[in-house]
Amino acid sequence: MTEKELELSCTDCASAGCGKPNGNYPEFCPTKAMSEADHESAAQTYEDDPFALEVMRAASAVSAAGFDRRWCRAEETIAFALQMGWKRIGIACCAGLMEEGRIFARILRAQGLEPFGICCKVGSVPKGRLGAQASCCDVGEISCNPLLQAKLLAEADTQLNVVLGLCVGHDTLFYQHSEAPVTTLVAKDRATAHNPAGALRAATSASFYNTMLKPNDSLGIKL
Ligand code: SF4
Structure with a gap:
């Protein structure tokens, strides 16, 4: 596909004029339209x-x-909950980030809030029951369980749920099924100590991640 055939959208915009009232909009701009x-x-x-x-x-x-x-994001999350008058805060926590979950719960308590955490492995359901291939069990036999996390947090009457490091895809289901509104404290990125923006910036520099910008067939982001 040539550049001309690409469908241009906000991620192709160099002006971001919508954020400054200067009317500097490209032709394909939805604000201009x-x-x-x-x-x-x-x-x-x-x-x-x-x-x-x-x-x-x-x-x-x-x-x-x-x-x-x-403020760091944890502080902003607390300020948001306080501003909304929400005390009961659910934590949808990744099993690999339980220490961070414990610290966040301590911080919430210190700020007068009521944390209620549910680990992603809750229910101990084997991966095989949830459609995983046998090879997926090499990294652990028990599946993440975002639907049960959402259900148990709903039963606990949380007013805001905070995602702390759920896997890509498991977070998709959690966002879809959470009864309380959701915000994200940690976006899991195993390669970058949970800093996905760092890998995006690194993709344009001399780094392991610049292969992401190479044509899809040479990339190997396939299962
Ligand atoms: S809305 Fe318009 S000005 Fe704003 S980022 Fe999109 S294309 Fe650019």
């Missing part, structure tokens, strides 16, 4: 949804304070 009525309707969507509006208010306040006070 919006009419006055579209702008009005985009704002109205939040005004019609009191919960969404409350979350937006809280998120904006937390983000501004976080900039100002150099």
Whole structure:
């Protein structure tokens, strides 16, 4: 496919003019394509949804304070929960990050919140029962169980669930099935001490990760 045939979208934009009111929009820009009525309707969507509006208010306040006070993500998560009036905080924790889960629970308690954690291996269901191939058991026989995590956190009446290092795909199911709203504290990345943005930046430099930019057939990101 030539560059011309590519479907251009925001990730191809060099101006990011939507974030600065300077009207610097590329031809393919969805903001440029919006009419006055579209702008009005985009704002109205939040005004019609009191919960969404409350979350937006809280998120904006937390983000501004976080900039100002150099909060880490854990601090912003706590500030968000406090701003929303949520005390009961679920932690959907990866079995490989239980120490981080324990520390986060201690921090939540220290800040007057009520943590309730559920480990991803809860239920001890063998991987074979959940469709895994035998070779997947080389890294452990017990499956992650995001549906049970979501169910048990719902039964515990958590008001906000925090994902702490769930695997890619297992997190997909957890986000889909969580009854409480979800935010992410840790995005699992086994290769980079859970810093996926670091690997993305490294992909354009002399690093092991620049193979990700090579054509798909030479890459080997296949099972
Ligand atoms: S909305 Fe428009 S200006 Fe903003 S990133 Fe997308 S293309 Fe760029």
